[in-house]
Amino acid sequence: xxxxxxxxxxxxxxxxxxxxxxxxxxxxxxxxxxxxxxxxxxxxxxxxxxxxxxxxxxxxxxxxxxxxxxxxxxxxxxxxxxxxxxxxxxxxxxxxxxxxxxxxxxxxxxxxxxxxxxxxxxxxxxxxxxxxxxxxxxxxxxxxxxxxxxxxxxxxxxxxxxxxxxxxxxxxxxxxxxxxxxxxxxxxxxxxxxxxxxxxxxxxxxxxxxxxxxxxxxxxxxxxxxxxxxxxxxxxxxxxxxxxxxxxxxxxxxxxxxxxxxxxxxxxxxxxxxxxxxxxxxxxxxxxxxxxxxxxxxxxxxxxxxxxxxxxxxxxxxxxxxxxxxxxxxxxxxxxxxxxxxxx
Ligand code: SAH
Numbered sequence: 001x002x003x004x005x006x007x008x009x010x011x012x013x014x015x016x017x018x019x020x021x022x023x024x025x026x027x028x029x030x031x032x033x034x035x036x037x038x039x040x041x042x043x044x045x046x047x048x049x050x051x052x053x054x055x056x057x058x059x060x061x062x063x064x065x066x067x068x069x070x071x072x073x074x075x076x077x078x079x080x081x082x083x084x085x086x087x088x089x090x091x092x093x094x095x096x097x098x099x100x101x102x103x104x105x106x107x108x109x110x111x112x113x114x115x116x117x118x119x120x121x122x123x124x125x126x127x128x129x130x131x132x133x134x135x136x137x138x139x140x141x142x143x144x145x146x147x148x149x150x151x152x153x154x155x156x157x158x159x160x161x162x163x164x165x166x167x168x169x170x171x172x173x174x175x176x177x178x179x180x181x182x183x184x185x186x187x188x189x190x191x192x193x194x195x196x197x198x199x200x201x202x203x204x205x206x207x208x209x210x211x212x213x214x215x216x217x218x219x220x221x222x223x224x225x226x227x228x229x230x231x232x233x234x235x236x237x238x239x240x241x242x243x244x245x246x247x248x249x250x251x252x253x254x255x256x257x258x259x260x261x262x263x264x265x266x267x268x269x270x271x272x273x274x275x276x277x278x279x280x281x282x283x284x285x286x287x288x289x290x291x292x293x294x295x296x297x298x299x300x301x302x303x304x305x306x307x308x309x310x311x312x313x314x315x316x317x318x319x320x321x322x323x324x325x326x327x328x329x330x331x332x333x334x335x336x337x338x339x340x341x342x343x344x
Contacts, residue, residue, distance in 0.1 A: 001057070001058060001059045002015075002057050002058045002059075003058075003059065003129055003131055004029070004033070004054070004058040004059075004060060004131075005033055005060070005129070005130075005131025005132070005134065005135060006129045006130040006131035006134075006165075006168060006172070008030075008171065008172065008175070009026050009027055009030040009175070009177060010026075012025075012026035012029055012030060013025075013026035016029075019050070019053065021050060025046065025050065027177065028043070028045055028046060029043065029046070029054075030175075030177060030178065031177070033138075034138060034177075034178045034179060035138075035142075036062065036135075036138045036139055036141070036142040037060070038060070038062040039055075039060060040052075040054045040055045040058075040060060041055075059084060061083070061084035062135065062139060063081035063082065063083055063132070063135050063136065063139055064081065064082045065079060065080070065081065065082075065143065066080040066081060066082040066088055067079070067080040068080075068143070069322075069325035070325070071321065071322040071323070071324050071325045072324060073321075073322070073323060073324055074095075074321050074322065075095055076092060076093065076094050076095070076321045076322030076325065077092070077093040077140075077144060078090060078091070078092050078093075078322060078325050079091045079092075079093070079136075079139075079140060079143070080333060081135075081136065081139070083108070083128075083132060087108040087125055087126065088108070088333050088337075089105040089108055089128065089132075089136070089155070089156055089333065090105055090155055090156055090333055091103065091104055091105065091136040091137075091140055091155060092155070092321075092322065093140050093144055093146065093148075094321050094322070095146065098149075099149035099150055100146045100147060100148050100149055100150070101148070101149070101150040101151070101152060102136065102137050102140055102148045102150070102151055102152070103151075103152045103153075103154050103155050104133055104136045104137065104151060104152075104153055104155050105119075105128065105133075105136065105155030105156035105157050106127070106128050106133055106153060106155065106156070106157040106158070106159045106162050106165070106166055106169075107124050107125075107126070107127050107128055107156060107157025107158065107161065107162055108124070108125040108126050108127075108128065108156070108157075108333075109122050109123055109124040109125045109126075109156065109157070109333075110123070110124050110156060110157050110158055110161075111123055111124040111158070111161065112158050112161070112191050112225070112226070112227055113225075113226040113227075114191060114212075114214075114224060114225045114226070114227075115223070115224055115225075115293065115295070116214075116224060116256060116258065116287060116290070116293055116295050117290075118290045118292070118333075118334045119155075119156040119157065119333070119334075121292060121334060122334075122337060124157070124161075127157075127161075127162040127165055128157070128162065128165060129165055130165045130166075130168035130169040130171075130172055131172075133165065133166070133169040134169055134172050134173055134179075136155075137151065137173065137179060137181075138179070148179070148181070149181065149185060150181070150185045150186070150187075151173065151181060151185065151186045151187070152186075152187045152189065152210075153166070153186070153187065153188045153189055154187070154189040154210070156333060158190065158191055158193070159188050159189065159190060160188075160190045160193040160196035160197065160200065161193065161196075163196055163199065166188070167203075170183070170186065170205065170207070173186070182206075183205050183206040183207045184206050184207070184208075186207040186208070187207065187208040187209075187210050187252070188200075188207055188208070188209055188210065189210040189211075189212060189254065190209070190210070190211060190212065191212045191225055191227050192211055192212065192213075192225075192227055192228070192231070192236045192239075193227070194231050194235060194236060194239040197209070197211075197239045197240070197243055198239060198242065198243075200243070201242060201243040201246040201247055202246065204246060204247050205247070206247070206249060207249075208249060208250075208251075208252055209243060209247075209249065209251050209252070210251070210252040210253070210254050210283070211236070211240060211251055211252070211253050211254065212225070212253075212254045212256075213233075213236075213253045213254065213255055213271075214254070214255055214256050214258075214262060215233075215261075215262045215267070216233065216262075216267055216270035216271040216273075216274050217233065217267070217270060218232045218233050220261065220262055220267070221233055223261075224258075224261070224262070233274070237274060240278070241278055244278060244279065250279040250280060250281060251278075251279075251280055251281075252280075252281045252282075252283055253275070253280055253281070253282045253283065254283050254285060255271070255282055255283065255284050255285065256285045256286075256287045256288075257284055257285065257286055257287055257297065257298035257300070257301050257304060258287050258295050258296070258297070258298055259287075259295070259296040259297060259298045259299060260296075260298075261295065262298075263298035263300045263301075263304055264300075265303075265304075265307055267304075268304050268307040268308055268311075269307070269311070271308065271313070272307075272308055272311030272312070272313045273311075275313055280313065280314070281314050281315075281316070282308060282313055282314065282315040282316070283315075283316055283318055284301055284304065284305055284315055284316065284317045284318065285317075285318045286298070286301055286317070286318070286320060301317055302317070305317055
């Protein structure tokens with residue numbers, strides 16, 4: 001089956017040429033896909049024989065809404081999509097004054113094993129295709145009627161562990177004849193796969209790289225994030241510096257604040273020392289409580305922030321959106337997996 005939703009207009013054109021179709025058909029199809037067509041029959045400006053051929057050769061399964069939750073507090077919408085093979089992934093739509101941001105998933109599950117994260121509890125089931133990542137935006141727009149202007153790759157999965165599909169997704173979403181979302185409106189978050197960060201750096205994209213740091217020392221970070229056991233904080237920071245030199249883009253560091261684990265004054269001092277001399281921004285995230293974990297949210301977020309600021313480090317506290325709808329990714333999918341297990 002051809003994965004038509006992951007194809008660029010040029011690839012479509014090359015394929016259509018083989019089928020004896022003019023190049024403009026590719027543009028038409030790409031437009032339909034961008035608008036969220038759910039069947040080839042909807043593509044009424046294509047000749048019938050082409051529609052039939054495409055229906056036979058391609059899987060055009062639109063993600064189905066398994067669940068949708070709307071926050072009563074701030075209107076944040078969380079979707080649980082069911083993909084063609086029954087796997088589910090989450091997408092969150094956040095509406096800010098400056099535009100709408102969508103948080104997308106890139107894998108069904110995750111293999112990184114961070115102890116505070118709900119997405120990783122059942123491991124990775126599979127990578128998403130570029131089209132499946134893109135469709136989260138297309139169908140969020142279609143369902144909500146809201147136009148998306150910013151994307152954060154901070155949903156389920158590790159983007160740099162699905163490198164090729166994520167890169168293809170970035171190419172597609174960036175297309176002026178597609179969703180036309182510029183790289184500067186995209187953030188990609190990673191737990192710190194250093195070889196892949198270097199690979200990304202070599203591409204010189206203007207997106208914002210977010211690195212999930214969560215601790216300034218190896219002992220704490222290795223406890224929270226198994227990825228740190230192979231490559232420690234020092235190597236990660238060297239890689240980040242190289243990334244900045246190659247791209248000129250300031251890195252954003254995520255730091256989920258956990259009670260008694262990574263929120264001491266000493267850790268704030270160490271964090272500031274670690275970031276000294278590089279343009280950086282620290283995003284403090286109040287930990288989202290997940291049922292399966294004994295870790296609790298820190299009560300020292302403001303103190304920690306102020307201490308960083310005193311050291312000259314820019315730090316902001318992430319505003320909590322959708323607190324009433326489990327809007328941190330991984331939790332809804334997890335719940336749904338449990339419900340299914342319970343019903344077997
Ligand atoms: N794999 C990528 C993207 C995943 S999630 C990464 O690790 O960056 C996006 C962010 O949410 C990451 O910084 C992740 O560490 C953080 N996160 C995961 N679970 C969390 C929780 N329970 N509370 C707060 N932040 C969490």
